Amino acid sequence: MGVFMIYLTIYSDFVWVAIAAYFCGCFNGAVIVSKYILRNDIRNHGSGNAGLTNFYRTFGGFLTLVVILCDVLKAVIAIRIGIWAAGNFDPRVMPDFPLTAEQTFHYLNLFKYWAGLWCLLGHMFPCMFHFKGGKGILSGGTIAIMIDWRIALVVWGGFLVLAVVTKYVSLGSCWAGASFPFATWVVYHDAALLALSIVIGGLILYMHRGNIHRLLTGTENRFSLHKKA
Numbered sequence: 001m002g003v004f005m006i007y008l009t010i011y012s013d014f015v016w017v018a019i020a021a022y023f024c025g026c027f028n029g030a031v032i033v034s035k036y037i038l039r040n041d042i043r044n045h046g047s048g049n050a051g052l053t054n055f056y057r058t059f060g061g062f063l064t065l066v067v068i069l070c071d072v073l074k075a076v077i078a079i080r081i082g083i084w085a086a087g088n089f090d091p092r093v094m095p096d097f098p099l100t101a102e103q104t105f106h107y108l109n110l111f112k113y114w115a116g117l118w119c120l121l122g123h124m125f126p127c128m129f130h131f132k133g134g135k136g137i138l139s140g141g142t143i144a145i146m147i148d149w150r151i152a153l154v155v156w157g158g159f160l161v162l163a164v165v166t167k168y169v170s171l172g173s174c175w176a177g178a179s180f181p182f183a184t185w186v187v188y189h190d191a192a193l194l195a196l197s198i199v200i201g202g203l204i205l206y207m208h209r210g211n212i213h214r215l216l217t218g219t220e221n222r223f224s225l226h227k228k229a
Helices: 003-025 029-037 052-058 063-089 101-124 137-147 149-166 169-188 191-207 209-217
Strands: none
Touching: 003 063, 003 101, 029 052, 029 063, 052 063, 052 137, 063 101, 063 137, 101 137, 101 191, 137 149, 137 169, 137 191, 149 169, 169 191, 169 209, 191 209
């Protein structure tokens, strides 16, 4: 296989992984359950966000678990697609383009982050739901777990502490978005992964811009295990 064909394979893999991961992300549990099972679109209630917190506050009940399952599974599938694509760079598969163990590990992580980014984009801006989706915390947290347990420990640890102590889920979410790039750099020291993590973390913070404003003005709602009537 020539060098041109090798790079063509690389770029084409990035394209189809992005497409597949994006459509995985579009499978929004909150919208699907509320719109097609409850016949009451979650985006017409509360904050108007198609996410887990707004769904629980609005509907509560067993179907909240279905929303959780959907948002977790789609992230797992998206990352697994990235892992499968990275396998194409295995020296045993491409003997004329041998990679060192370090390079193989780099491509594996690169595809994980790439798939995770596009899964979140699908979750936040689903094309089949008028580009109005969720804020990506549950799916993003699942992606962090799939990428590296050390990064997940930083992201989830801070999220849980802040959410439990302050009762502000959005504050924990902002920690998750802000800490993700720092954790990535500490674990990998890789510029490409850092760049992707900044985009992912930036998207999380961007989707919580309204929450950030309310936190600063003291008007943010605290989370309660009891849904609103």
